[in-house]
Amino acid sequence: MIKFFLLVIIMDLDMSMRHTLIEVPACPAKEAIAKDFNEQQKAGEILSWSGMCVPLEFKHEVPEEEIKV
Numbered sequence: 001m002i003k004f005f006l007l008v009i010i011m012d013l014d015m016s017m018r019h020t021l022i023e024v025p026a027c028p029a030k031e032a033i034a035k036d037f038n039e040q041q042k043a044g045e046i047l048s049w050s051g052m053c054v055p056l057e058f059k060h061e062v063p064e065e066e067i068k069v
């Protein structure tokens with residue numbers, strides 16, 4: 001089973017770091033992610049940011065009858 005995860009790390013103005021990791025149905029386009037964070041950076045709300053989306057493979061297979069939709 002493959003799951004996709006989006007990781008975003010934000011460096012605040014005081015140099016502290018925040019992070020968010022969320023499961024997503026598919027990796028979004030980099031431009032879609034960058035638009036919001038670049039605007040925050042230009043407005044002086046954050047110092048910097050970085051992000052990535054990765055597919056992760058889980059070896060455990062769940063029988064179809066156990067999958068909740």
